[in-house]
Amino acid sequence: MKLLEKFPVHITNSLGGKKVLFTPIVPGYIGMYVCGPTVYNDVHLGNVRTFMSFDVIARYFRYLGFKVRYVRNITDVGHLENDADEGEDKIAKKARLEQLEPMEVVKHYTEGFHEVMRQFNILPPSIEPSATGHIIEQVEITKNLINKGLAYETNGSVYFDVTQYNKEHHYGALSGRVIEELMDSGRKLDSQDEKRNKVDFALWKKASSYHIMRWPSPWGDGFPGWHIECTVMSTKYLGETFDIHGGGMDLKFPHHECEIAQAVGANGKSPVNYWIHSNMLTVNGQKMSKSLGNSFLPRELFAGNHPLLEKGFGPMTVRFFMLQSHYSSTLDFSNEALSAAEKGFRKLSNALGILKKINHQGEGSVNTAIDAELLQLIDDCYVNMSDDFNTAKTLAVLFEMASRINDFKSGNITLKNVSSKTFEAFKAAYIGFMEEVLGLREEEEHNHELVKGIIHVLIELRKKARQDRNYPLSDKIRDDLKGLGVQLMDGKDGEMSYTIE
RNA sequence: GGUCUCGUGGCCGAGUGGCUAGGCAGAGCUCUGCAAAAGCUUGUACAGCGGUUCGAAUCCGCUCGAGACCUCCA
Numbered sequence A: 001m002k003l004l005e006k007f008p009v010h011i012t013n014s015l016g017g018k019k020v021l022f023t024p025i026v027p028g029y030i031g032m033y034v035c036g037p038t039v040y041n042d043v044h045l046g047n048v049r050t051f052m053s054f055d056v057i058a059r060y061f062r063y064l065g066f067k068v069r070y071v072r073n074i075t076d077v078g079h080l081e082n083d084a085d086e087g088e089d090k091i092a093k094k095a096r097l098e099q100l101e102p103m104e105v106v107k108h109y110t111e112g113f114h115e116v117m118r119q120f121n122i123l124p125p126s127i128e129p130s131a132t133g134h135i136i137e138q139v140e141i142t143k144n145l146i147n148k149g150l151a152y153e154t155n156g157s158v159y160f161d162v163t164q165y166n167k168e169h170h171y172g173a174l175s176g177r178v179i180e181e182l183m184d185s186g187r188k189l190d191s192q193d194e195k196r197n198k199v200d201f202a203l204w205k206k207a208s209s210y211h212i213m214r215w216p217s218p219w220g221d222g223f224p225g226w227h228i229e230c231t232v233m234s235t236k237y238l239g240e241t242f243d244i245h246g247g248g249m250d251l252k253f254p255h256h257e258c259e260i261a262q263a264v265g266a267n268g269k270s271p272v273n274y275w276i277h278s279n280m281l282t283v284n285g286q287k288m289s290k291s292l293g294n295s296f297l298p299r300e301l302f303a304g305n306h307p308l309l310e311k312g313f314g315p316m317t318v319r320f321f322m323l324q325s326h327y328s329s330t331l332d333f334s335n336e337a338l339s340a341a342e343k344g345f346r347k348l349s350n351a352l353g354i355l356k357k358i359n360h361q362g363e364g365s366v367n368t369a370i371d372a373e374l375l376q377l378i379d380d381c382y383v384n385m386s387d388d389f390n391t392a393k394t395l396a397v398l399f400e401m402a403s404r405i406n407d408f409k410s411g412n413i414t415l416k417n418v419s420s421k422t423f424e425a426f427k428a429a430y431i432g433f434m435e436e437v438l439g440l441r442e443e444e445e446h447n448h449e450l451v452k453g454i455i456h457v458l459i460e461l462r463k464k465a466r467q468d469r470n471y472p473l474s475d476k477i478r479d480d481l482k483g484l485g486v487q488l489m490d491g492k493d494g495e496m497s498y499t500i501e
Numbered sequence B: 001g002g003u004c005u006c007g008u009g010g011c012c013g014a015g016u017g018g019c020u021a022g023g024c025a026g027a028g029c030u031c032u033g034c035a036a037a038a039g040c041u042u043g044u045a046c047a048g049c050g051g052u053u054c055g056a057a058u059c060c061g062c063u064c065g066a067g068a069c070c071u072c073c074a
Helices: A002-006 A047-065 A090-100 A104-121 A133-148 A161-168 A179-184 A226-238 A250-268 A298-303 A317-325 A335-356 A369-384 A391-410 A418-439 A449-467 A469-481
Strands: A009-012 A017-021 A028-036 A067-072 A151-154 A157-160 A201-206 A222-224 A242-248 A272-278 A281-283 A486-490 A496-500
Touching: A002 A469, A009 A272, A017 A281, A047 A067, A047 A242, A047 A272, A047 A281, A047 A298, A047 A317, A067 A157, A067 A201, A067 A226, A090 A104, A104 A298, A133 A151, A133 A157, A133 A201, A133 A222, A133 A226, A133 A250, A133 A418, A157 A250, A161 A179, A201 A226, A201 A250, A222 A226, A226 A242, A226 A250, A242 A250, A250 A418, A298 A317, A317 A335, A317 A391, A335 A391, A335 A418, A369 A418, A369 A449, A391 A418, A449 A486, A449 A496, A469 A486
Parallel strands: A028 A067, A028 A242, A242 A272
Antiparallel strands: A009 A017, A151 A157, A157 A201, A201 A222, A486 A496
């Protein structure tokens, strides 16, 4: 745990709202739970941002040497359209609309979700449990809460008694809500006859005769409420109290507040030590969301097939773009910002390619000032990441490192003046922070081998033309290729490289 | 209506009491047959008003503006 001692991690804990030193329950191990997607629709880029934020957090902890158990669920039942009695499960609704079995809907969108995660280089969690796989546990905890007097059954449905809970505990600690205000504010819901108080929320819902997703329970056929699945799955795999719980800011209330109430009610202890909430992706200042209809889908982004986009952007460009802001800030999505990100990312990516080809050739007289600067840059990466996962500042350091890499290449810095130990550490750090921590790799070449072969033929022809000083021809080759999105770059000694848009 | 967050230069976006964020775009220069890439130099900023302080983008108050949550949402 040397790295952790040198660069102790500080996290802004949503519970309390302060930046605090992170201390795991068991030294060297971290249990982390993040609310996953409800698989009733395509994931959009706002969803992607959240999973990317926690991907980087898990990656960094692992880079520091922690063993991380990362649990991210799949919500495949129990997500109500609203909290009223007529609330319909999202999966069931989608299935009805599309004339599909609910599990067909779940399968389809789960696979789509995984594909998107793969495209953005978001690593899979250690465990990916689904709500339908934990019906028994959800029934058990509901029974437990009834026995403790914290839940009640009405007409085949079971509700959590928030007012009762609040007598001994504090409902609203995470979100800063005051129960009295919740009682008499907010919009009115249609039918709440079944609930004792409007703040109560469903643990189990009775399935109406036409409802297609249903399981037997002590209260008749029904299906679980939304909040209970996360309580069950997080504590089952991570323990009654675990280190980190993450999710989007919009889940803070009521979802995460309810999770706390359920866990405290059932187990008598606070479930989570550190709550982390990632902020929203906005479009023209407004939250990107399915209900607002301003979502960007990944495939629209890649193809540039969206009214607000002038062209397509690769997933790594988007990843870089998102990591340029802090996870806790809103980030505005626009064509212009993405174009800037594309060029910025190319710079880092080029440097990565260059660095991988450079090897230290034995030292001469070491310049201690340069050596010290390079070592400082490595430390800066750790310091910034340990400071509440500040990817924006870390990227600024990586840009500085990229400049040094170009210095190595151009000879502005002679490698002989750098100790081999420092160089190897620098190389490992740049590659490590780029690829392992931030998950930035070179944009996937979707080009055919044939295309690459043809480009190389043209490069050879152009080389010949240049040797013959036939510049009109060599320029035509270069310009025509540029028109197709292939940028040739002449290096020293006839060396040639190219980038493809 | 209640609770909360935010307002940084042409654009995006870090930063929380004094010390260059960074990227993109712009200007000049170097290198190059010309480009591109790379390097060097460079300008523009902290919504407004008032207060605390030796000193505030950073703390406090007010005003204006934007957004989020209070209903499903990452």
